[in-house]
Amino acid sequence: GAGVSQTPSNKVTEKGKYVELRCDPISGHTALYWYRQSLGQGPEFLIYFQGTGAADDSGLPNDRFFAVRPEGSVSTLKIQRTERGDSAVYLCASSLGLTSGLTDTQYFGPGTRLTVL
Amino acid sequence: AQSVTQLGSHVSVSEGALVLLRCNYSSSVPPYLFWYVQYPNQGLQLLLKYTSAATLVKGINGFEAEFKKSETSFHLTKPSAHMSDADEYLCAVSSYSSASKIIFGSGTRLSIRP
Secondary structure, eight states: OOOOEEEOSEEEEOTTOOEEEEEEOOTTOOEEEEEEEOTTSOOEEEEEEETTEEEEOTTOOSTTEEEEOTTSSOEEEEEOSOOGGGOEEEEEEEEOOGGGOSOOOOEEOOOEEEEEO | OOEEEEEOSEEEEETTSOEEEEEEEEOSSOEEEEEEEEETTTEEEEEEEESSSOSEEEOGGGOEEEEEGGGTEEEEEESSOOGGGOSEEEEEEEEGGGTTOOEEOOOEEEEEEO
């Protein structure tokens, strides 16, 4: 079946602009995660959704970052007033969710590469 | 708090030689441990995971890892390297209390010499 998809694959924007990054999880997965990967680093957790609600948003770096998942499927990561330091690959992952047990495997998408000029 | 340290940002081995990628973790609670491989422009794929069952974990593509609590290590090995194994490998940790939040190491790039 189809895996996690993310659009766009690349996004170039100017400092101060607003961007939206989209994630389509695997069908039937109730849990969705966003990570940010800077050059030369491992992915860094941003936020986790269980269904429509954000169960853990402790990784969001500041209030310029916001994510939604209004219908419990597709999610959008929104970044306001972008800064050059926001340049990174933004990864999305999905998993079956809490009902599948504690060893819930996360399946990752290919990522969106964001460049802020 | 949890953290992961991957020793060596770049490892190079000859084709057919043993692959050993080192990972040490820090966790105040019993950890779950993972190894992922990151393909260019394709995201991460889970190689194997430890979740408090057998300490020797076998994964895909001939890789395995051993959980050693006394050494706080979870090193990844493969007996014989193939050219197709050249990629970025990421070690990661989570726990029962925060199973959804995976903490990744900074990665090790594996190169294979012909």
